[in-house]
Every structure is written in C-alpha cells, then in structure tokens.
Amino acid sequence: MLLHTKVKKVVHTKAKQYKVFLEENPFNPEGGGQPGDSGDIRSDRFRGTITGCQKEGADKYLEVLVQEGYPETGETVEVFLDDARNLMLSRYHTAQHLFSRVLEDRYNGLLTTKVNIHDRSSTVYFHYDGDLSLRDIFDAEEQVNDIIRQGLEVEVQSYDYHTATTIEGIKAKWELLSHEEPVRVVRIGNMDINACAGTHVNRTDEIQGFIVLALRGRKPSWEVRYSIEKERISMEHSRILRVFSHETDLTETELLKTFRNLKEENQTLSRNIRNLIPFISVPWNISTAGGYSIYHSNPESLTLEMITQLSRRKAEDDPNSLVLAMVSRNERNLFNFVLRKGEKVELDLQSLMGSIPELNFKGGGKGSFFSGITNVGSFSEWVKLLSFQIEKGKQDNKG
Secondary structure, eight states: OEEEEEEEEEEEEETTEEEEEESSOOOOOSBTTBOOOOEEEEOSSOEEEEEEEEEETTEEEEEEEEEESOOOTTOEEEEEEOHHHHHHHHHHHHHHHHHHHHHHHHSTTOEEEEEEOOSSOEEEEEEOSSOOOHHHHHHHHHHHHHHHHHTOBEEEEEEOHHHHHTSTTOBOOGGGSOTTSOEEEEEETTTEEEEOOSOOOSBGGGSOOOEEEEEEEETTEEEEEEESOHHHHHHHHHHHHHHHHHHHTOOHHHHHHHHHHHHHHHHHHHHHHHHHGGGOOOOOEEEEETTEEEEEEOOTTSOHHHHHHHHHHHHHHOTTEEEEEEEEOSSTTOEEEEEEEOTTOOOOHHHHHHTOGGGOEEEEEOSSEEEEEESOOOHHHHHHHHHHHHHHHHHHHHO
16 A cells, blocks of 8 residues: 655654654554554655554554654655555454454353464463363364355444443453544454454455464463464475374374373483482582682583483582583584572573673573573683673672
C-alpha cells in the first residue's frame, strides 16, 4: 500500500530513531498481542524504515529508523505499508482466535491469558487447572484445520464501549479497554466473538493451515507455539522422520517406542551417576581472578552432568571461590564449560559473562551458575579475561 500524506509532528527519541505522527496513518498499531505494522517512509529530504506503529492517547505514531536525512513537521511523505507482513500477521492472529475458541470450548475453565503474534511463529498462553497432553492439542489442531477449510467469514466492526458490552457472547478484557475509544469486535462465523485490536483475514480459508510446534508448561500455566505454514513444516518433519526410519530400520511407531525406552534408560543412568558423585574426586588447579581463588579442571573422562555436580561440591567447599570446569566436545575445537561461584562471592555470573564477548560462548544461567559452549579452551585465557573484567567492575563501582 502506498500513501501520500503530511507529517503532523516529529519527536526525536534517540540516535536515528523518531516518532512520526501523520495526518493520515493507515498503519495498525501494536495491540492485542500483535506487533504494529511496518514498512518504509520517504520524502525529498529523508528516507527511513518503519519498524512499528504505536498508540498515544487517541492518536498513533510510526516508529521510524532513519537511513538518510531526518523527518520534519509539515513535509509531504510517501508511506509504504508492508502488505505481505500485515497479511501474515492477520493470518496468525485469526488462527489464534480459532485455536483459543476450540480449546476453551473443549476444556471447562480454560482461559486464554496472553498471545504473542509474530510473522514466523506465534505463541498463545492459557490458564487451566487440568492436565493437557500433546494428543489433546493435536485433536484441537485437527478441529482448527476443519474450521479453516470451511471458509467462515471474518467480520470486524467498531462499537462504542457501552454498546460493545451488550453484545451477547463477546469475549473481552474490559479492564484494559478505554470507555472513550471505539471497541473493535471480531466475529468468526457463528463460533467466536472477540474484542480485539489486531488485524484479521476476511475468511478462515485465507489462513491456509494450522500446525502446533510445541506444548510447554504445567497446570495451571500452559503455552502453545504454532505456525500457519502447515504444508511446509509437515513436509520437512516427514522427510526427517523418513530418513531417521530408513537409517534405523525402524517404523515410525517403533522409533517412538525405542526413544522412550532409551530416555528411561538414560534417566536411570543419570540417577546412578548422581549416586557415584560423592565417591569421585578430580584434580583442581588453582589460580586467582580479580582477588578470588578460581579452581579449574578439565576431567575429560567424565560426563557433563558429572562435572556439573562436582563443580557444585567444590563451590560449596570454598564459598569464597570461583569454580571452572571444561570438557572437550570432540567437534570443531568446542568445549562444554561450567562456571560457578561460592556463596560469599559478590559477583553476578550472568552479567560477568555477558561482559566478556572474547570468550565466544553460547549459553546461559543465573547469578551463581553459568554453563554453555565455547571455543576458548585455554584456562589461562579464561583466568586473564575474568580477572580483567572483575577488576574493571570493581573500579567502575568505586567511580
């Protein structure tokens, strides 16, 4: 979509980012769990990317990242809406309405609490005090696809707040809606009526397909990630499964049974390993890093789970220390690492690791524990980088 309009107001936020208010703004703002529309904007004196659209009171503005020049109040601009992305978001959002309605009808007491609509995959969050299995979700997925094929009409209308509250069967979070602004109501055939600020398709068959990617959580908090690229994803998964079946000489049903048996054996092995930990010791070398003792070891013959447990025991033995253990992954010079701190060490390991990009790691953790993968296998390099950053942090705190 191309529109010529005038700039009503400009607010410079930071660097090359601006809020641009237009006399006519066809972009849909962020709302209903859906991000704002995006696109491009340009004039004779500047050009920029529209990264989103937000509401401000009764008005709305474009979030603009400028590539050249800068916008000014009163100038005429060309605005380009990314129609393809808008349609993708609309398909995802209508699919979410169908999925939520199907589950809420199937399970008494189940409520949709939040949605995150995106143009690659989306997530919907539920509150439900009962149990949900993947089989339950697959059954709902099948029903959603049946509704999609029916091509039900999707109608979007706006009402004043009072009139909207009188609509029979409407779902809405009234506490979040303004009494002074119109309420957008989305109807899907005769199956769903919802107050929603997002965009939607005109018919359910425009969604094309619905496929569940993941079920996570436990009662009462559940989340389901899904995609509308059902045909492509089903084909990709089918190919992977067929290759796996061919290489293992197992049928699909046998694959699942074998996997579950192996998982159970692995859990038993893990329990046995944990029972052995008190009888295992490893040689720890000691250095200093930023005034703290740092114990380090690379027990190559032990599993990652074992060194994780051993590092915990060492940190408990010396609460004023840091403990670093690494084992080689035997691939492309990569190493698994575990970094712990004793309870008296006044450091946040997550912040500390985040400030040392030279370690080239991927991983995560919390304030007292961090683990991941790195291509830096030298303990001396780790000690040097940790020492420098810890000392720098101390100096920054003094300043």
